[in-house]
Amino acid sequence: MATPLAEKWKDWFGQNGAKLLLFARGWSTSREGAEDLVQETMVRMWHYQADHGGEPPDLALAFSTIRFCGLNQKRSDSRRKKREESIIYLNDFEDVWLDPTLEDDEEAIMLREAVQRLAPKLRDVVIMKIWGGLTFQQISEALAIPANTSASRYRYALEQLSKELQTVKEARHEIA
16 A cells, blocks of 8 residues: 555656656657656655655756756767767757657647747746746746746747747648
8 A cells, every 4th residue: 555655746746747748858859768857857856855854846846857857868968979979970860859649730730840949948938837837936946047037038939939830820821
């Protein structure tokens, strides 16, 4: 039988796992890599929270930990790639962070692609705000930036997405 604390963690992960996976997709080149990042984050959170009462973590802290683990993974991958490239030529692999098989809706695919093209610092804020449901204050804590910066990045990202999607829709109507 599971302990009440284990049940709290299970419930917390049930509520937030998809949000964390979506965010991790921005830091990984594959779905499996993103799942590994989420798993590493959960293990780190479990150990960290054990020293702080054992309760499930704040969602902003989990996002921040994914970002930290993602940065470490990218650094590690970069170093490994440099070592390997000195020996053999490696092909670049397409970086996909959202699974295109999840939705076949044409507009959803266009939106996913547009979000994917955002600069990482803008994409992170959009994902945390829209899909993570975090406040600008929580986002600022997770990314170690001022709250006003997170709000302005969010506005700027939405402006970019709006312009890009409007251009695509206008082009589609010209063809039709």
